[in-house]
Amino acid sequence: MKPLYCSDGGDVKVNSPPCHSPGAILPDLPQAAEDPDKNCGLSKDATAPETQAWLARHRFTQHVPTFTNFSGADLLRLSRDDIIQICGLADGIRLFNALHAKRIEPRLTVYVCPSGCTVYSVLYLHACRAAELLHKLRTLLPPTSKIVLNKKIKHYLHRRIEPRLTVYVCPSGCTVYSVLYLHACRAAELLHKLRTLLPPTSKECDTVLVSGPNGAPVRLTDELVRHLPDNSTYRLERIEDDTLLLSPTGN
Known part of the structure; x- marks a missing residue:
């Protein structure tokens, strides 16, 4: 106006x-x-x-x-x-x-000391993403240096965007669990993340069942996802061509 x-x-x-x-x-x-x-x-x-x-x-x-x-x-x-x-x-x-702009506080502050140095540099992260941290780390090293982030660091950065639900899933035949952070707590979100744990030939699965009381197969819905216990652990297996089964394990 x-x-x-x-x-x-x-x-x-x-x-x-x-x-x-x-x-x-x-x-x-x-x-x-x-x-x-x-x-x-x-x-x-x-x-x-x-x-x-x-x-x-x-x-x-x-x-x-x-x-x-x-x-x-x-x-x-x-x-x-x-x-x-x-x-x-x-x-x-x-x-x-x-x-009159006010200072915007970073979501994460880390202190980094390159090998061979004794003085730390402070890095302020606003987006809390791996690419942002990589960009800032490169400013501390020679241009020819190669930086690889440990998976734990990537998970930690992602964890900084507080999820509403965290679950741990171990695919059938594996002994190592993967952590899944859910922000929307919807069935489609969990299905998408479960597919990332499967081989390419299994990614056409579009139905997820959860093992309920007495082993009853329960269809995964948004409401069920919202009531899953936080930090719970599950086994993931494919029981049909297009169906996955999540079975709770003892915590």
């Missing part, structure tokens, strides 16, 4: 339409964590050219001419309503949030 300009005795006034409340339409939102520069607001010591560059970096290029002579301190003195009246509702809220 654009501001309204009117002339009154030679003075130009900016009027905001009275029928809308900016705070009620769009709330203040934190800035994204992808660009470190976006996690800190404009410095009050920024000169006018530095302020113009900051505006351009944060996708406010169309408003650069409006703030041509503004320093960082000048821009920071503007209230939220002032900025909305000058830039319009959507851009005004976005600019105010960018100016």
Whole structure:
């Protein structure tokens, strides 16, 4: 929504339409964590050219001419309503949030010391994904170094996105369990993860049964998944061409 300009005795006034409340339409939102520069607001010591560059970096290029002579301190003195009246509702809220951006806390902090060194480097992870950790580890090593993440580390990173249910499954003929983290707690989600444990020839299975009381085969449903005990263990076997059986084991 654009501001309204009117002339009154030679003075130009900016009027905001009275029928809308900016705070009620769009709330203040934190800035994204992808660009470190976006996690800190404009410095009050920024000169006018530095302020113009900051505006351009944060996708406010169309408003650069409006703030041509503004320093960082000048821009920071503007209230939220002032900025909305000058830039319009959507851009005004976005600019105010960018100016007063708060630090976004990482989801995981790790300290790494490369071999041969005695000083640790701190790595802040926001997405908690293996690719993110690999990218940050490469900054600590020579370009020719090859990095391979241990499976336990990958599982730990995934675990940081707290699942609603964790189950351990051992396919028939194996002695090692695989951990499955369920976030949606739906039958389709569990079936998809079970298929990753099977050989390619078995991945066409689309039915899962759970061994119930007295060995009764119970069809897997969303409701059943939601009632599975957390951190429970199961044996997985294929009993028909398109059917899998999950049998609880003693914990």
